Amino acid sequence: MQRIIQTIFLAYNNTSRIHRMMMVILTVITFFAAIFRPFIYYFKHEHNVKNMALATHQFQAMPLKGSKAIDIYSSISDDELPQDDVTQKDTDAESTHEYIISSGDTLSSILTQYNIEMSDIALLTKKHNDFRNLKIGQQLSWIINDSGALQQLRWEVSRRETRIFNRIGSSFKESHQWQQGTWYNSIISGRLSGSFISSTYEAGLSRTEIDAIIKAFQWQLDFKKLSHDDSFSVLISHEYFDSKKIQSQLLAVRIRSGRKDYYAIRAEDGKFYDQYGASLGRGFMRFPTIKQFRISSNFNLHRVHPLTGRIVPHKGIDFAMPIDTPVVAVSDGEVLIAKYSGSAGYYMAVRHGRQYTTRYMHLKNLLVKPGQKVKCGELIALSGNSGRTTGPHLHFELWINQEAVNPLTVKLPNAKNLIGKERRMYLSKIKAVMSQLQFN
Numbered sequence: 001m002q003r004i005i006q007t008i009f010l011a012y013n014n015t016s017r018i019h020r021m022m023m024v025i026l027t028v029i030t031f032f033a034a035i036f037r038p039f040i041y042y043f044k045h046e047h048n049v050k051n052m053a054l055a056t057h058q059f060q061a062m063p064l065k066g067s068k069a070i071d072i073y074s075s076i077s078d079d080e081l082p083q084d085d086v087t088q089k090d091t092d093a094e095s096t097h098e099y100i101i102s103s104g105d106t107l108s109s110i111l112t113q114y115n116i117e118m119s120d121i122a123l124l125t126k127k128h129n130d131f132r133n134l135k136i137g138q139q140l141s142w143i144i145n146d147s148g149a150l151q152q153l154r155w156e157v158s159r160r161e162t163r164i165f166n167r168i169g170s171s172f173k174e175s176h177q178w179q180q181g182t183w184y185n186s187i188i189s190g191r192l193s194g195s196f197i198s199s200t201y202e203a204g205l206s207r208t209e210i211d212a213i214i215k216a217f218q219w220q221l222d223f224k225k226l227s228h229d230d231s232f233s234v235l236i237s238h239e240y241f242d243s244k245k246i247q248s249q250l251l252a253v254r255i256r257s258g259r260k261d262y263y264a265i266r267a268e269d270g271k272f273y274d275q276y277g278a279s280l281g282r283g284f285m286r287f288p289t290i291k292q293f294r295i296s297s298n299f300n301l302h303r304v305h306p307l308t309g310r311i312v313p314h315k316g317i318d319f320a321m322p323i324d325t326p327v328v329a330v331s332d333g334e335v336l337i338a339k340y341s342g343s344a345g346y347y348m349a350v351r352h353g354r355q356y357t358t359r360y361m362h363l364k365n366l367l368v369k370p371g372q373k374v375k376c377g378e379l380i381a382l383s384g385n386s387g388r389t390t391g392p393h394l395h396f397e398l399w400i401n402q403e404a405v406n407p408l409t410v411k412l413p414n415a416k417n418l419i420g421k422e423r424r425m426y427l428s429k430i431k432a433v434m435s436q437l438q439f440n
């Protein structure tokens, strides 16, 4: 060994200065190469999980990019992060975890892997059983505090919708976050060839949109009576997200029937008005008489019938009143039935718009005929004591969507016209809208 060192020293002394320098450098490099063990960091890809110690506010600012969001942070090295974030990494008490749902996962199988208490998981699943519908590829992320308790769970249901469950005391409160799409207005117009429904459907409106039009005009127009070559022009707004139509909103409609134009234009309050700011809806009177009378039998779906003793629902209100009291229509409508019928005696049914029907029983005289149009407050009959009764009274029913309701307590549609400042604003706004409603 000594000889080897002596030989090296001899050789070293015989070499030039430059050679000596180079030998030293080479020795140092060789030494480091021999002792250096490269540190390889294995990124765990199982379950696509990534643990991050980021502050809550940072996480919430993350763009929602579907399952790809998982790659956002792996491409950012520490020195690209602002210094504050790097230091926060070590000190922040809360940590955020992300997870992409794969086959066979359940909420509890996922969260128990991360040592989240079963009681926390139960708090979530007990109240929100939608967690049974987790789908492959959806993203879950959650925040735990330094003692491991779940603080927040975010479930990205789709690119558009995220459901957020925040711990508040001993439960989780759900909120929704929606990614906004873009709204585009368009005009859809045409002429009738066939029914209104088939013609507008062919022009590109959906059934829901067509129903919205029919409903808006329910008091103005009988769509069955529109004829060939009547025209329509519809201003509609569609929301697009990921180049798909998400929803639509009807803004304005013009229908020309014969020589008459009908307009329905949505105002700030969400209701439709005509070109003068008059409501397209119709109001209802609470009582079918000018004067008010004593109620002798109330609306009761479990009533014991006074004559038969059986439980027979009383689907209307009985007003005790003298024979020959004027009975009026409670809203604009069309008479459906006016005839004598056994226990109801002389009775009448009137349809109001598409959803409402009223019935009047035990009358003495019927003053209108089936098919006849009546106005709100118009005299339609005289009260009586016909049919099965215990005394003179008017039995009055109100049906909404084929269901009898209590006419004294149900919320009745009101139909107020725009007035004053609201009307002026509406009228100035609709000029631009009306000029767009052309027929092609």
Ligand SMILES: [Zn+2]
Residues within 6 Å of the ligand: 297, 314, 316, 317, 318, 394, 395, 396
């Ligand atoms: Zn009755």
